[in-house]
Amino acid sequence: MAFFSKLKERLFKSSSKLDEGLEAIVDEGGGTEQAAAVETRVIDAPPSATQTAPASEAAQPSGLLGRLVGRGGTAEQRRTLDDDMLEQLEELLIAADMGVDTALRVTANMAEGRLGKKLSAREIKELLAAEVARVMEHVAKPMPLYAHRPQVVLVVGVNGSGKTTTIGKLASQFKAAGKNVVIAAGDTFRAAAVEQLQVWGDRAGVPVLTAPEGSDPASLAYDAMTRAQEEGADLLMIDTAGRLQNRADLMEELSKIIRVIRKKDETAPHNTLLVLDATTGQNALSQVETFQKLADVSGLVMTKLDGTAKGGVLVALADKFALPIHAIGVGEQIDDLAPFDPEEFAAALTGLDQS
Numbered sequence: 001m002a003f004f005s006k007l008k009e010r011l012f013k014s015s016s017k018l019d020e021g022l023e024a025i026v027d028e029g030g031g032t033e034q035a036a037a038v039e040t041r042v043i044d045a046p047p048s049a050t051q052t053a054p055a056s057e058a059a060q061p062s063g064l065l066g067r068l069v070g071r072g073g074t075a076e077q078r079r080t081l082d083d084d085m086l087e088q089l090e091e092l093l094i095a096a097d098m099g100v101d102t103a104l105r106v107t108a109n110m111a112e113g114r115l116g117k118k119l120s121a122r123e124i125k126e127l128l129a130a131e132v133a134r135v136m137e138h139v140a141k142p143m144p145l146y147a148h149r150p151q152v153v154l155v156v157g158v159n160g161s162g163k164t165t166t167i168g169k170l171a172s173q174f175k176a177a178g179k180n181v182v183i184a185a186g187d188t189f190r191a192a193a194v195e196q197l198q199v200w201g202d203r204a205g206v207p208v209l210t211a212p213e214g215s216d217p218a219s220l221a222y223d224a225m226t227r228a229q230e231e232g233a234d235l236l237m238i239d240t241a242g243r244l245q246n247r248a249d250l251m252e253e254l255s256k257i258i259r260v261i262r263k264k265d266e267t268a269p270h271n272t273l274l275v276l277d278a279t280t281g282q283n284a285l286s287q288v289e290t291f292q293k294l295a296d297v298s299g300l301v302m303t304k305l306d307g308t309a310k311g312g313v314l315v316a317l318a319d320k321f322a323l324p325i326h327a328i329g330v331g332e333q334i335d336d337l338a339p340f341d342p343e344e345f346a347a348a349l350t351g352l353d354q355s
């Protein structure tokens with residue numbers, strides 16, 4: 001299945017919430033009018049053009065063209081965009097975990113030049129999707145690959161956010177793309193995390209370096225660094241434990257890993273990926289702030305966008321931090337991780353069919 005349809009299908013909880021909310025807003029304050037035959041796309045048309053020919057006054061659908069491009073005479077609810085409606089939109093976006101600041105900015109941009117205009121739910125969805133995509137455009141960047149060998153990728157995040165799974169998926173994908181990958185199972189607190197990585201590693205044919213439970217992750221990282229250098233590996237991915245109960249401990253552990261790998265290569269780590277769990281909603285924002293203090297976070301991966309109603313948090317993250325979003329996860333299988341595409345995401349989030 002193409003990733004977009006999978007994303008759309010699996011983001012249904014966020015999108016259905018937005019979908020239903022938008023329909024309700026229009027239903028509540030709108031009047032039924034015949035839909036226009038001409039596509040009344042409100043996104044591309046400049047405000048002046050749309051104001052001189054409001055959608056509601058456009059010609060009735062007729063003939064083949066009308067049936068093809070119009071909504072064939074079906075009655076469609078429209079509502080005048082006013083302050084009342086904007087407030088309801090803001091509330092809806094906040095409820096979808098976009099955060100107050102982002103929700104206000106997005107609705108303000110949606111309203112610009114359109115106050116007093118009658119809009120259908122579909123047009124509002126298109127406007128919203130366009131705004132969301134615009135907010136996220138500048139952060140959509142795949143994880144950069146460098147010629148430097150080995151490129152060291154440190155993966156951080158709270159416990160359960162999806163670090164180990166993401167490393168497994170990324171390692172398999174990089175291996176399939178012809179890269180020589182080594183994994184260091186640096187979460188030595190959990191034997192299960194090591195086994196989990198070994199399964200991914202075996203499947204992908206990627207060596208997984210492990211250490212006994214409870215041993216020092218920094219010395220494992222050092223050994224992994226040695227091995228990766230000896231083998232001329234392209235990539236070394238280092239898993240870490242993410243227990244946040246004690247921030248000082250975690251900071252000490254992460255800085256020790258970094259200190260030790262820099263003994264072998266002072267330019268490492270070349271990427272520090274922060275893995276965030278979408279189901280934690282607004283909490284993801286404070287996790288970014290925390291981890292930025294602990295490590296030099298270079299990019300984000302958001303997991304578990306499947307089956308959560310909190311997907312809007314990714315918009316807030318993009319709006320608030322300038323950090324690149326490298327990939328998103330929508331399941332537990334290897335191909336359930338894909339580069340972040342803002343337009344697909346916006347369409348899936350708003351429940352818009354992509355044509």
Ligand SMILES: Nc1nc2c(ncn2[C@@H]2O[C@H](COP(=O)(O)OP(=O)(O)O)[C@@H](O)[C@H]2O)c(=O)[nH]1
Pocket residue numbers: 157158159160161162163164165166193242275303304305306328329330331332336
């Ligand atoms: N549904 C879903 N589950 C995920 C995703 N990514 C990870 N998981 C699951 O989340 C749980 C915790 O993941 P894990 O990689 O062990 O987290 P870690 O503690 O940060 O290493 C596991 O059961 C994973 O299978 C995702 O994108 N979607």
Ligand SMILES: [Mg+2]
Pocket residue numbers: 160163164165187193239240
């Ligand atoms: Mg783990």
